[in-house]
Amino acid sequence: xxxxxxxxxxxxxxxxxxxxxxxxxxxxxxxxxxxxxxxxxxxxxxxxxxxxxxxxxxxxxxxxxxxxxxxxxxxxxxxxxxxxxxxxxxxxxxxxxxxxxxxxx
Amino acid sequence: xxxxxxxxxxxxxxxxxxxxxxxxxxxxxxxxxxxxxxxxxxxxxxxxxxxxxxxxxxxxxxxxxxxxxxxxxxxxxxxxxxxxxxxxxxxxxxxxxxxxxxxxxxxxxxxxxxxxxxxxxxxxxxxxxxxxxxxxxxxxxxxxxxxxxxxxxxxxxxxxxxxxxxxxxxxxxxxxxxxxxxxxxxxxxxxxxxxxxxxxxxxxxxxxxxxxxxxxxxxxxxxxxxxxxxxxxxxxxxxxxxxxxxxxxxxxxxxxxxxxxxxxxxxxxxxxxxxxxxxxxxxxxxxxxxxxxxxxxxxxxxxxxxxxxxxxxxxxxxxxxxxxxxxxxxxxxxxxxxxxxxxxxxxxxxxxxxxxxxxxxxxxxxxxxxxxxxxxxxxxxxxxxxxxxxxxxxxxxxxxxxxxxxxxxxxxxxxxxxxxxxxxxxxxxxxxxxxxxxxxxxxxxxxxxxxxxxxxxxxxxxxxxxxxxxxxxxxxxxxxxxxxxxxxxxxxxxxxxxxx
Numbered sequence: 001x002x003x004x005x006x007x008x009x010x011x012x013x014x015x016x017x018x019x020x021x022x023x024x025x026x027x028x029x030x031x032x033x034x035x036x037x038x039x040x041x042x043x044x045x046x047x048x049x050x051x052x053x054x055x056x057x058x059x060x061x062x063x064x065x066x067x068x069x070x071x072x073x074x075x076x077x078x079x080x081x082x083x084x085x086x087x088x089x090x091x092x093x094x095x096x097x098x099x100x101x102x103x104x105x
Numbered sequence: 106x107x108x109x110x111x112x113x114x115x116x117x118x119x120x121x122x123x124x125x126x127x128x129x130x131x132x133x134x135x136x137x138x139x140x141x142x143x144x145x146x147x148x149x150x151x152x153x154x155x156x157x158x159x160x161x162x163x164x165x166x167x168x169x170x171x172x173x174x175x176x177x178x179x180x181x182x183x184x185x186x187x188x189x190x191x192x193x194x195x196x197x198x199x200x201x202x203x204x205x206x207x208x209x210x211x212x213x214x215x216x217x218x219x220x221x222x223x224x225x226x227x228x229x230x231x232x233x234x235x236x237x238x239x240x241x242x243x244x245x246x247x248x249x250x251x252x253x254x255x256x257x258x259x260x261x262x263x264x265x266x267x268x269x270x271x272x273x274x275x276x277x278x279x280x281x282x283x284x285x286x287x288x289x290x291x292x293x294x295x296x297x298x299x300x301x302x303x304x305x306x307x308x309x310x311x312x313x314x315x316x317x318x319x320x321x322x323x324x325x326x327x328x329x330x331x332x333x334x335x336x337x338x339x340x341x342x343x344x345x346x347x348x349x350x351x352x353x354x355x356x357x358x359x360x361x362x363x364x365x366x367x368x369x370x371x372x373x374x375x376x377x378x379x380x381x382x383x384x385x386x387x388x389x390x391x392x393x394x395x396x397x398x399x400x401x402x403x404x405x406x407x408x409x410x411x412x413x414x415x416x417x418x419x420x421x422x423x424x425x426x427x428x429x430x431x432x433x434x435x436x437x438x439x440x441x442x443x444x445x446x447x448x449x450x451x452x453x454x455x456x457x458x459x460x461x462x463x464x465x466x467x468x469x470x471x472x473x474x475x476x477x478x479x480x481x482x483x484x485x486x487x488x489x490x491x492x493x494x495x496x497x498x499x500x501x502x503x504x505x506x507x508x509x510x511x512x513x514x515x516x517x518x519x520x521x522x523x524x525x526x527x528x529x530x531x532x533x534x535x536x537x538x539x540x541x542x543x544x545x546x547x548x549x550x551x552x553x554x555x556x557x558x559x560x561x562x563x564x565x566x567x568x569x570x571x572x573x574x575x576x577x578x579x580x581x582x583x584x585x586x587x588x589x590x591x592x593x594x595x596x597x598x599x600x601x602x603x604x605x
Contacts, residue, residue: 003526004526004527004580004581004586004590005526005586005590005591007580008583008586008587010583010586010587010590010591011591011592012590012591012592013208013590013591013592014592015204015208016205016208016590018204019203019204019205019208020205020524022200022203022204023200023201023202023203023205023524025200026196026197026199026200026201026203027197027200027201029193029196029200030193030194030196030197030200030355030356033193034190034193034347034351034355037189038343038346038347038351041186041335042335042343045334045335045336049330050326050330050331050333050334051326051330053333055319055322057318058317058318058319058320058321058322059318059322060182060322060333062335063182063185066186066189066335067185067186067189067192067393068393070189071189071192071193071385071389074193074196074385075382075385075386078196078381078382078385079382082378082381082382086374086378087374088373088374088375089204089208089374090373090374091204091207091208091211091373091374092208092211093208093211093212093593093594094592094593094594095592095593097592098592098593
């Protein structure tokens, strides 16, 4: 199925490819954090009584690894993504490439 | 009346009113044709710091400060686990709606979420229908906030429920209707800082009260080991935990119009990037500490408090001397007022802009529009006030219900509308009707099928309806695709064309 922009002969705003990539990456980061967080919470507690959870900084270990460390790692991954993937984009209503006269159609 | 608590609180409320007046001055200085942009979007001029705070404080409400800790008090750390789904939700909202949402909104000149939907799916059922559903669920949501606030005021300061309610409603409506979005985000920032300080102080206080973290956990263990388990000793299935935590208060946040609208108002992409980091840090802090406190409160005030929603205020009173308690008390109040103010504003914009002006085709001069906007904000506040007069037994159930309803209506049309070209009007109508209708029916008649929260089911229905119906019916028009994917600013408004 052809994209409708192609079918209608519409030139797509050049910024949207990046927008899609960033949106997908944000969703992936969210999902990875969910899997890591829930996974460690489940793994550290399943089939154990509370006295067997172990403690980190006095907290039950699953709270430390499943929430604190997970969020910390998520933040690091976010910073890395913001540095290397996300880009500064002009939010002007008109595609900036038109103004610069690069691909004026 | 407990004056040492009331005085610092009054000072704080006065500050908020002053900010409202500042917002009014900025509004008075704007040209008539810029009024709507300024009133609803602060002239799209928000930087990263303010954006992060207005986003967080709109997300974090009586739910995070009162309702969920109350659940954590009776059921334990399971609610800390569940609520942690919302920590990364801010990144999801900013990142997934992202720059595409910001650019499209500028192209089509939109300041509200229903307006974005109405241009993408040009039909009054989408534009006005979604606005009405939005106002309906937001009204529930807001009344829960005021109920929470007045309840605290009653518990802590001995102020009669109705008096507290009047005070809160008056202040919030005042600075919202007078100052608009700029006043809202500035007060949000002030309130966010107050919340940070209050929450930090509470955390330190409870640890020193119990004699350290290990000691606190030991005492909780002695009281009831189930409090320490991530599933309330087996009472919660993992399906329930995941669908409330990561679907309802995680992914569901994408469908909150009062939150999503913040994605329309940032100044540039740099502001958005900074806000993504800040929002995660602040959300983590609020969520972790408040939910932890809810359970830890068992050690401070003992188990068996009659009205669970008063757990946090009672704990604050037990931990601090009265004047300090009055200052800390400002934190949950800030959470409540900041949420309500943003909700009032998007509700008013929905009724005036999306229903009255766009769908019913009323032409309004700018000055009439400005007046109508303010009056609607006032009237809505009145309705919420009336609803909050008689509080229902559980606050958090209303909050969850409202979040689910809003997400059932908005999430799928918004995401598919932004990123899937083939999504069309029929698909959107089907997804709104089946999503929202399905949600209301499931919640009413067969709550939590298979242990999964109602929203998980209504979202699935909504996706199927959107994809299935879109593919079976005609493609969206060239105008629509041009507006949402083309290079230029929108020339012909598809919504206006469709109405002709």
